[in-house]
Amino acid sequence: MKRVPEKEVMDDPAGAEAYAKADFSGVNQAFVGNLLKAHPQAARGKVVDLGCGPGDIMIRLAQAAPEAAITAVDASGPMLALARSAVAKAGLLGRIALVDGYLPGLPLADRSFDAVVSNSLLHQLPDPKAFWAEVKRLTRPGGAVFVMDLYRPASEAEARRIVTAAASGEDPVLQEDFYNSLLAAFSLEEVAVQLADAGLPLAPEQVSERHLLVSGAV
Numbered sequence: 403m404k405r406v407p408e409k410e411v412m413d414d415p416a417g418a419e420a421y422a423k424a425d426f427s428g429v430n431q432a433f434v435g436n437l438l439k440a441h442p443q444a445a446r447g448k449v450v451d452l453g454c455g456p457g458d459i460m461i462r463l464a465q466a467a468p469e470a471a472i473t474a475v476d477a478s479g480p481m482l483a484l485a486r487s488a489v490a491k492a493g494l495l496g497r498i499a500l501v502d503g504y505l506p507g508l509p510l511a512d513r514s515f516d517a518v519v520s521n522s523l524l525h526q527l528p529d530p531k532a533f534w535a536e537v538k539r540l541t542r543p544g545g546a547v548f549v550m551d552l553y554r555p556a557s558e559a560e561a562r563r564i565v566t567a568a569a570s571g572e573d574p575v576l577q578e579d580f581y582n583s584l585l586a587a588f589s590l591e592e593v594a595v596q597l598a599d600a601g602l603p604l605a606p607e608q609v610s611e612r613h614l615l616v617s618g619a620v
């Protein structure tokens with residue numbers, strides 16, 4: 403199935419709210435557990451989350467790794483406002499720096515992070531090259547990359563089946579976003595080519611029936 407790009411920055415307040423209300427606690431906690439298992443040094447290092455959305459993953463990381471210095475970036479005002487209030491509610495404003503930034507061209511210094519992480523941003527970008535170039539630019543030599551995203555199913559019917567199986571109880575706005583995201587996602591083969599083109603010594607692996615993971619040191 404051909405890729406169908408979706409709207410990039412999630413700056414619609416209703417869409418951002420529906421996303422923030424959805425229960426991603428299980429997958430988000432697993433993301434943090436898997437990150438720290440694969441890259442234990444992230445627990446004491448500088449970590450940046452690209453496309454942090456409502457901030458739940460970085461809140462969980464801050465709670466699991468009290469010594470991590472966390473920066474969370476997003477280009478959506480409504481998402482950042484939701485993240486700010488969730489971070490404040492968790493009492494973590496002093497631990498998580500929230501940055502309003504659009505990728506490419508994030509206002510962050512070259513090679514300044516021990517770990518660059520991201521969940522569900524890559525598929526939203528019109529140009530995946532910009533994403534991997536920014537990942538490469540921000541990671542310090544020997545630093546960790548931990549990027550998870552959807553991968554594109556074989557057909558629209560398969561995308562519908564995945565949405566029904568995984569999210570039939572969710573807000574209809576969220577279900578439609580999820581469907582559009584599956585159609586906008588890249589295949590494993592496409593991500594492998596993107597990584598090679600970017601000169602990153604990493605490979606994507608399939609970690610569920612709809613997720614891929616790129617994890618390693620650069």
Ligand SMILES: C[S@@+](CC[C@H](N)C(=O)[O-])C[C@H]1O[C@@H](n2cnc3c(N)ncnc32)[C@H](O)[C@@H]1O
Pocket residue numbers: 410411412413426452453454455456457458459475476477478481503504505506520521522523526527
């Ligand atoms: C699907 S959400 C994922 C949020 C979060 N990572 C999570 O897993 O819950 C993707 C986020 O990336 C942000 N985003 C999309 N394009 C962006 C860009 N070019 N620069 C920065 N943020 C972007 C969106 O605004 C949105 O908040």
